[in-house]
Amino acid sequence: MNDKIVDKIINCAYRDAGLFTKIQIFILTMKDREVKELYCKYRATASEVRKIKEDELPERCVEKINENAGLKPSKDTSFFTDIVILFTSKPMIASFAAFVLLGILITAIYIKRPEQQIEYSQEEILKAGNDAKLVFETINKAFEKTKNEIEEEIFKDKIAMPLNKSLNKISKIISKGDIK
Amino acid sequence: MSGGFRLYIRKMIIEAKYHYFIRLYKNKIFTYALYMLKNRMDADDVTQEVFIKIWKNIEEVNYNSAKTWIIRTTHNACIDLLRKRGIELKRETGIDEYFEETYAGNKTENDPYVSFNMKHTGETIKEAIQRLPGNLKSVFVLYEIEELKYKEISNSLGIPLNSVKVYLMRARKRLQEELEKKEICGAENYE
Amino acid sequence: MKRKIFILFFLLLTAAGVSAQKNDYTKDPGYFDFSAITSFMSGDKGSEIMVEEPLLKMLAKMSGDKDDELSRQFSELKLIRLNSFNIEEKDAENVENKIASIDKELTAKNWDRIVRTKSDSEYTNIYVKTSGSEKFLGIVVTSINHKTKNVSVINVVGSIYPELIGKIAKDFNLPQMDKIKKGMGKGK
Numbered sequence: 001m002n003d004k005i006v007d008k009i010i011n012c013a014y015r016d017a018g019l020f021t022k023i024q025i026f027i028l029t030m031k032d033r034e035v036k037e038l039y040c041k042y043r044a045t046a047s048e049v050r051k052i053k054e055d056e057l058p059e060r061c062v063e064k065i066n067e068n069a070g071l072k073p074s075k076d077t078s079f080f081t082d083i084v085i086l087f088t089s090k091p092m093i094a095s096f097a098a099f100v101l102l103g104i105l106i107t108a109i110y111i112k113r114p115e116q117q118i119e120y121s122q123e124e125i126l127k128a129g130n131d132a133k134l135v136f137e138t139i140n141k142a143f144e145k146t147k148n149e150i151e152e153e154i155f156k157d158k159i160a161m162p163l164n165k166s167l168n169k170i171s172k173i174i175s176k177g178d179i180k
Numbered sequence: 181m182s183g184g185f186r187l188y189i190r191k192m193i194i195e196a197k198y199h200y201f202i203r204l205y206k207n208k209i210f211t212y213a214l215y216m217l218k219n220r221m222d223a224d225d226v227t228q229e230v231f232i233k234i235w236k237n238i239e240e241v242n243y244n245s246a247k248t249w250i251i252r253t254t255h256n257a258c259i260d261l262l263r264k265r266g267i268e269l270k271r272e273t274g275i276d277e278y279f280e281e282t283y284a285g286n287k288t289e290n291d292p293y294v295s296f297n298m299k300h301t302g303e304t305i306k307e308a309i310q311r312l313p314g315n316l317k318s319v320f321v322l323y324e325i326e327e328l329k330y331k332e333i334s335n336s337l338g339i340p341l342n343s344v345k346v347y348l349m350r351a352r353k354r355l356q357e358e359l360e361k362k363e364i365c366g367a368e369n370y371e
Numbered sequence: 372m373k374r375k376i377f378i379l380f381f382l383l384l385t386a387a388g389v390s391a392q393k394n395d396y397t398k399d400p401g402y403f404d405f406s407a408i409t410s411f412m413s414g415d416k417g418s419e420i421m422v423e424e425p426l427l428k429m430l431a432k433m434s435g436d437k438d439d440e441l442s443r444q445f446s447e448l449k450l451i452r453l454n455s456f457n458i459e460e461k462d463a464e465n466v467e468n469k470i471a472s473i474d475k476e477l478t479a480k481n482w483d484r485i486v487r488t489k490s491d492s493e494y495t496n497i498y499v500k501t502s503g504s505e506k507f508l509g510i511v512v513t514s515i516n517h518k519t520k521n522v523s524v525i526n527v528v529g530s531i532y533p534e535l536i537g538k539i540a541k542d543f544n545l546p547q548m549d550k551i552k553k554g555m556g557k558g559k
Binding site for chain 1: 195196197198199200202206207208209210211214224227228231232235243303304305306309324325326349352353355356359
């Protein structure tokens with residue numbers, strides 16, 4: 001195990017390695033026990049290191065920082081601060097994006113609003129009812145016509161009648177005892 | 181727009197910017213100072229000092245480059261304070277190549293704050309990180325704990341990008357050695 | 372922080388887009404555009420019925436007292452549309468071709484042609500868009516009468532309960548509906 005391999009193992013353990021290196025080390029860990037042990041050791045340390053968070057600056061220090069600048073402490077102004085920062089850090093981009101999106105939002109609300117706010121008169125509603133009924137009557141008529149055709153014409157004339165004729169013939173033959 | 185209103189808006193923007201920097205960087209500055217100085221009181225002082233500098237330069241500080249500028253200022257403030265503590269440093273490249281020799285010789289048992297903190301933090305890894313030589317520790321803390329990128333660390337500390345990678349690798353190896361040493365020797369070295 | 376703000380704006384944009392499209396029945400699977408055939412309308416002698424979602428919701432509300440089923444049906448409809456018009460003799464062949472291409476288009480879009488009748492020089496096709504459940508997502512009716520030179524096209528969009536089609540045709544009656552006869556079958 002040379003220095004290069006050790007470095008690669010450490011990088012893998014700390015999740016700093018590229019894909020090929022990861023594959024290479026993975027294969028090595030399967031083959032070489034020493035590699036695997038080393039990797040596991042570093043991996044364990046890396047996991048513990050990752051759990052370490054930044055230390056929190058005590059509140060009294062933050063107050064002092066504000067005092068030094070002659071400011072009141074900032075309480076829950078983060079969203080407001082973020083908006084101000086957004087517009088001041090990259091004003092052109094942020095403003096443009098904000099105006100476009102605001103415009104879209106207003107347009108969408110405007111498009112939607114009239115339909116919600118229309119009040120229909122009773123006459124309009126009743127006319128709509130009549131219109132709807134007319135359309136469904138038309139559809140229903142077409143269905144019933146088809147149903148009638150199937151029952152009266154197709155079934156009766158084309159299927160039922162010939163079937164009846166055949167059945168009659170057969171019954172006559174059977175009753176006469178004449179099988180042909 | 182009247183002059184008074186414009187001034188008010190300007191003041192509002194400046195204050196928002198300052199509060200933004202406080203919110204974003206207070207813990208980063210404090211954490212870095214704490215690891216470098218191993219002393220909460222000194223870390224507080226350095227944090228105050230850095231924010232005073234931020235306030236004085238608030239209008240010039242650019243959002244994009246703020247992070248590296250702030251970390252650099254913090255690092256320099258830590259070095260200045262360590263120097264005042266009587267530790268000789270060589271500052272040829274921003275990070276002392278011989279920091280390891282000089283700072284590593286500073287035994288923690290002589291510092292009552294340090295031994296107190298070490299006993300009572302109870303976190304083995306943190307202790308081991310604290311014991312890393314200064315140059316390696318800087319890079320390690322900035323990368324692993326404060327999650328800066330290589331380029332940001334390089335710009336903040338004024339060292340080449342490759343040096344950052346080398347120091348980081350050395351720090352990881354040294355940390356592992358420290359942890360294994362502690363396992364073998366037990367806690368007796370730290371009492 | 373910036374990511375938070377941009378995510379917020381992105382969500383606003385999506386909400387705006389979604390809300391703007393909310394009443395757009397043209398995107399509905401049961402919708403069919405007849406503009407290709409209605410362009411053959413001769414003169415001003417034609418009827419158009421167009422009942423959109425807000426009015427259908429009103430109908431649902433008003434019929435709720437009398438019949439829950441009908442109320443439910445109307446509340447789930449998005450559009451009822453009928454166009455009926457006369458055509459010129461010279462356009463008859465073109466209209467027939469157009470109806471044939473509509474037939475192909477509908478079948479290509481997975482509509483089922485459930486009725487195809489021909490009687491007294493009147494050709495009628497009925498198509499339904501199914502959803503895998505018992506409800507239809509849309510109904511399209513095309514009808515051409517060569518004798519009277521009349522073309523009718525119907526599109527009903529929304530969730531349609533087949534068993535209620537007949538009920539609406541026969542039983543649907545709002546109070547005082549009989550009094551409003553003027554304009555029945557005519558344009559809005």
